[in-house]
Amino acid sequence: MSEIQKNYDPKLLEQKCYETWEKKGLFRCGQTKGVPFTIMLPPPNVTGTLHMGHGFQQTLMDLLIRYHRMMGDNALWQPGTDHAGIATQMVVERNLNAEGVSRHDLGREKFIERIWQWKEYSGGTIAKQMRRLGASCDWSRERFTMDDGLSKAVQTCFIKLYEDGLAYRGERLVNWDPVLLTAVSDLEVVQEEENGSLWHFRYPLVDDSGSIEIATTRPETMLGDVAVAVNPEDERYKHLIGKLVKLPLTEREIPIIADEYVDVEFGTGCVKITPAHDFNDYEIGKRHHLPIINILANDAKLNTNVPKVYQGLDRFEARKKIVIDMEAQGFLVKVEPHVLKVPKGDRTGAILEPYLTKQWFVKAGELGKPALEAVENGSVRFVPDNWKNTYYSWMNDLQDWCISRQLWWGHRIPAWYDLNGKVYVGSSEEDVRTKYGLSLELILQQDEDVFDTWFSAALWPFSTLGWPENTPELKKYYPTSVLVTGFDIIFFWVARMMMFGLYFMKDVPFRDIYITGLIRDAEGQKMSKSKGNVLDPVDLIDGISLEDLISKRTQALMQPQMKTKVEKQTHKHFPNGIEAYGTDALRFTFTALASTSRxxxxxxxxxxxxxxxxxxxxxxxxxxxxxxxxxxxxxxxxxxxxxxxxxxxxxxxxxxxxxxxxxxxxxxxxxxxxxxxxxxxxxxxxxxxxxxxxxxxxxxxxxxxxxxxxxxxxxxxxxxxxxxxxxxxxxxxxxxxxxxxxxxxxxxxxxxxxxxxxxxxNEKASNEIEWVKRIIVAIRTIRSEMNVKPSLNILLYIKNATTDELVKLQVMKSLIQSMAKVSDIIVNNDVPMSATTLVDNMELHIPLAGLIDVTAEQMRLKKEQEKLEKEIIRLRAKLSNEKFVANAPLDVVEKEKTKLFEYQSTQAKLVKQFEKLEALLP
CATH class of the missing domain: 1.10.730.10 (Isoleucyl-tRNA Synthetase; Domain 1)
Structure with missing residues (x-):
């Protein structure tokens, strides 16, 4: 006989079990000839560690893969990691800075070598953690977005887009990080609400007939103003449209223009237009063919396009000086406190600037049409269905996608320039010279920029399968079956995979897109290192002491001043640290939480x-x-x-x-x-x-x-x-x-x-056992309510039973007797004084004589009622106190209300039990 260990101990079996699975190659695809079922792991950053969102989504992916594998499908769960351009470069640069060295000291080639060394050392963290979660990926196929195959895919993709007229280089406004000195994607922009100011300035009319008042939160940008806009329907300013104003602190004159974008109700109804430093102003500038004046250098210091007195000043130093100068010259009307949203880089925390610079772009509008139609016609479905509306809202208003980044780590853009700035695109300099018939004497310089990380990620569903080669895996496993991801990257990743999949593969990249909710903490707060409320899935598996948990959370804080608050919160929620729950308990919890909720x-x-x-x-x-x-x-x-x-x-x-x-x-x-x-x-x-x-x-x-x-x-x-x-x-x-x-x-x-x-x-057997269960539950309820000792056998009298019920009782008699501790079942309409209950119309009577002391039991119930009454009075008083209800946290008030409801329910049950006992007395 096989013997199972007495106590369940996850630690003893989990690691051993996973190693056996992997050693035997059980995760590998192609082990059955069934229908292909494919999931692509959204590639986590190579710099990262497993967070709760990863753990949640990966549990669901693994659940689907294991299910389909057992159903005989040819299941592939494709793993891999993303090179994470900005994040990885920052980590390695910080390491170099600690050595007193910068990347410029090393040069590009040596710096890239250092990154690869760091990747080899640190890059496997998430894979190890995924193994702890039981992820049954096909690790033999693990990919990295900078490996040779994927690099070739990125090159091939860009060259085709360029040759097809869908990729171009142009000067446009982008989100610019003045610390990293690169354009960043919208996903890397964090909008933070801050208390600021709204400065009201007066711009005098050139004809000396008066002035016009504008309001701004960024006074330094006024030096780049090229117009003042008013709404064409605004009666206050109609007579001024077409006139010129003198731009204070400069020698320039700028026009007053009419544009429907201007909100009559906001501020003064007059808006300064600075196309080089505001996205909305940029669009207005294009509509009205206005000049574009960039006043910032790439480090956010003022450049030579401003008066000499401001040149070289940091933007915020310039802001202070401009306000002082405007006031001195009589142009400052007033300053008001103002709450505004400030765009910050999620990596550096620096305030980002809309910045005019030459970048590479992809014509997303053209690529997006088939991707939009694929969801509209049902070729791809969102689950839950409502997320398709989020997808539609973005796809119907696509802007060209900035794909270049001013970094060293990433896929370098395969474009070369001659001394006149003419562009040549190819897989290598040799390829470019051959392709364009260029002589060896012509000097060429490769573009210094790399691709946005999302560019290579958009190819993930087919580049991981061997594209651009027409591999057997590509034929078999593309399109993939389902994408499991979060709603926060529908625009940045899901939509772009749809675009590239349809353009390069002529088919959608996946059939279903399952959108998960966002994992928050127990109080409903978003988990983040900056808030100090993150949980590590491995800590939930293995357990962690309170001290170590506090240390882990406070070390990761971006704002050290929050340390005390984080310590208090951690003490409150985890006074004894976190117990070891094991992987299976964590996975079951994740699965149970996977509702349709956002x-x-x-x-x-x-x-x-x-x-x-x-x-x-x-x-x-x-x-x-x-x-x-x-x-x-x-x-x-x-x-x-x-x-x-x-x-x-x-x-x-x-x-x-x-x-x-x-x-x-x-x-x-x-x-x-x-x-x-x-x-x-x-x-x-x-x-x-x-x-x-x-x-x-x-x-x-x-x-x-x-x-x-x-x-x-x-x-x-x-x-x-x-x-x-x-x-x-x-x-x-x-x-x-x-x-x-x-x-x-x-x-x-x-x-x-x-x-x-x-x-x-077998519906008949099911109905009969369900009927028996009701009898057993009814008997157990009476035993519990009347406080009959579990060890005592009782008599059961049956009254008003139908012929059919009597037959079933005879068949089930031994089960009922065993399960409900019944010594005998007596069918008799003449029953002694007893506790009674009903199952349908059949009466169940349990004589309690000799089983309990009715009077003593009544006294016990009375004491319990008295205790409950005191608690009910106390809670009613507390909840009637307006100060308590107004000032206490909402969850505390709700807990007190729940307690009151439970006490009242228990009291009602005790009253019923007391009445039943009363009926038993002579």
Missing amino acids: DICFDVARMEGYRNFCNKLWNASRFVMMNLEDYDANDNQYKIGIAEHWIWHKLNQTIVEVHKHIAQYRFDLLAQTIYEFVWNQYCDWYVEFAKASLNDENVTPEQKQGVQYTLITVLDKILRLAHPIIPFITEEIFSQVKVFTLDSITSIMTSNFPVFDQNLV
Whole structure:
């Protein structure tokens, strides 16, 4: 007989189990000839570590891959990491700075060498953490966005876009980080609300007929003003349209123009137009053919396009001086406090500037049309469906995409320039000279810029499969089946993969896009290092002390002054640190939280319930195998009883629900369905029915064999159903179970997932057992309410039973007696004084004489009522206190309201119990 360890200890089995899976190559694709099912792992940054969002999404991806693998599909989960241009370059530059060296000291080539060295040292962190989560990726196919194959794909993509007229170089406004000295994507811009000022300036009219008042939050940009705009319908200013104003502090005159963009209600109704330093102004400038004057250098200092007195000043120093000078010359009208949103770089925290510079762009509008149609015509679906509206809103207003970055780390743009600035695009300088027929005497210089990280990421679904080569993997696994990602990158990644997939592969990159919610902390706050409320999934698996958790959170703070607040919050939520819950409990929690909600609050307390579930499954499995000593798996002469028919029927229903929920990406309902069946039906009911049968001296060998067969076989199905969610515990138990099911397969991973079996449908048995369960629950409720000791056997009188019910009672008598501790069931309309309950119209009477002291029980209930009454009075007073309700945190008030409701409910139950006892007195 195989023996399962007494206590469930995740640490003992998880790492050993994963190493075995990987060593045996069980994650590799192509092991079956089934239908391809492909998921591309959204490549995490090579600089990063696993955060809760990663853990959440990767659990769901792994669940889908394991399910489809067991369904016989040719499953590929393609892993890999992203080179993360800005983030990685920053990390390595910081390391160099600590050595007293800059990247410019090393030069580009040596600096890139240092980055590769750092990548080799640090780049595998996430892969290790993913293994801890049980991720069954095909690690043999792991890719990196800077590896040779993907670099070739990026080059090929850009060259084709350029040759097709879809990529071009031009001077346009971009988000500029003056610390990193590069353009950044919209995703790297964090809008932070700050208290600032609104300065009102007076610009005098050239004809000396008066002045016009403007308001600005960035006084330094006035030196780049080229116009003042008013709304054409604004009666206050209609007569001024076309006139000129003198731009203070400069020698320039600028026109007053009319544009419908101007909001009549905001400020003075007059807007200064600075096309080189504001995105909206840039569009107005294009509409009115205005000149563009850039007043900033790339480090955000004022350049030579401003009066000499301001040249070389930092933008904020210039702001102070300009305000002083405007006031001195009588042009400052007033200063008002103003709350504004300030764009900051998410890497540096520096305030970003709209900046006019030459960059490479892709014509997203042209590429976007087929990508929009693919969702509209149903070729690709969003799950939940409402996210397609977010996609539409962006795709219907596409701007050209800035794809160049002023960095050294990344895919260098394969463009060369001669001394006249003419552009030549090719895979190498040699290729360019051959392609364009250029002589060796012509001096060429390669573009210094690299591609935006999202550019290479947009190729991920097919570049990882070998494109631009027409590989067998590309033919087999593209398009992929489902993309699992967050709503925050629908624009930046999902849409761009759609564009490139349709343009280069002539097909969509995926059929389904499953959008997950955002994991927040228990209080609903977004998890971030800057807030000090992040959780590391590995800490939830292994546990972490309070001291170490505080240290981890405070070390990562971007604002050290928040340290005290973070320490208090951590003490409040984790007074004893975090217990070790194991991977399976964490995965079950993630799965249960995967609803259609946009925001998902992660409360560590929920993991307790799912760890208990794992323990429940473990202990039930031990019971099963401890009761199989005389079980003969080769003996088919077993007899199935009604309880066995019922659990098979319930299992069959569960299987149908599981397949449905997975198909609909309702992982929360999937977790609920499995939890309900395993805990409530199998463990709490069937295992108890089985105990009763196994302990019944009247059970025949064939009946016993039927019970044992059902116990082990249903357990086997349970393990397979639950495996995609909780892979480690199911594998460990399965290795013991397969001894009794005579299964020769290596791993539960390669077993068949359960499917619906019409032969197991048995509504009659199901209805009868459900009826018996109601009887048992009714008896147990009376025992509990009347405080009858669990060890005491009771008599059960039945009254008003139908003929059909009497037949069922006779068949189920031994089950009821065993499960409800009933010594005998007596059918008699003449019953002694007893506690009574109903099941349908049938009356259940339990005589309590000799079982309890009615008077003593009434006294006990009275004391409990008195205690509750005191608490109810206290809580009512507290909740009637307006100061408490107004000042206490909302969650505290809600907890007090919940307590009051629960106390009142308990009090009502005690009153009913007291009345029942009253009826028993002579």
